[in-house]
Amino acid sequence: MTSQKILLEYLVDKVNLVEGPVLELGLGNGRTYDHLREIYPDKEIFVFDFAMNCHPSCAPDADHMILGDIRDTLAFCAPRVRAQASFAHIDIGSADPTNDLAIVNWLAPLIDERMAVGGFVLTALELDLPNFELLEKPEGIHPGRYHIYRKF
Numbered sequence: 001m002t003s004q005k006i007l008l009e010y011l012v013d014k015v016n017l018v019e020g021p022v023l024e025l026g027l028g029n030g031r032t033y034d035h036l037r038e039i040y041p042d043k044e045i046f047v048f049d050f051a052m053n054c055h056p057s058c059a060p061d062a063d064h065m066i067l068g069d070i071r072d073t074l075a076f077c078a079p080r081v082r083a084q085a086s087f088a089h090i091d092i093g094s095a096d097p098t099n100d101l102a103i104v105n106w107l108a109p110l111i112d113e114r115m116a117v118g119g120f121v122l123t124a125l126e127l128d129l130p131n132f133e134l135l136e137k138p139e140g141i142h143p144g145r146y147h148i149y150r151k152f
């Protein structure tokens with residue numbers, strides 16, 4: 001199992017104790033979304049990306065696919081997403097460290113706004129989230145590779 005899969009499954013029971021939908025930032029080919037809908041059958045999952053380029057079998061329905069630049073759509077998604085989120089999986093890092101610094105700068109306050117108290121964020125990006133604690137990861141996960149944050 002990949003670290004990402006282990007971490008997604010590690011968080012399921014904890015996330016299910018929190019009310020609110022799941023946010024998938026970065027649909028890509030839909031692999032993670034496909035996994036999320038399998039492990040969260042009772043939660044609404046909203047997916048964000050510039051475009052829908054996944055295999056049709058992994059495509060979210062139109063109500064749950066939010067198209068556009070996440071920098072804009074996350075800021076204005078409240079009328080569609082309604083409740084604050086119990087879980088956000090963020091998979092939009094670039095291969096460039098400077099670009100990643102720019103991303104985390106606009107992303108952190110938007111994520112803070114969209115998350116419910118007690119909600120979890122799983123990301124490879126290091127986010128400056130003053131209202132969140134950084135959680136320990138389960139054994140065997142590379143220390144710097146992923147970060148789990150929880151809003152308090």
Ligand code: SAM
Nearest residue numbers: 026027028029030031032049050069070091092
């Ligand atoms: N989790 C996905 C999967 O399982 O296939 C992989 C996601 S892929 C690494 C990153 C995705 O994030 C790309 O599809 C890209 O278009 C999207 N993305 C990156 N930055 C974005 C932004 N600012 N707004 C919208 N989508 C973005």
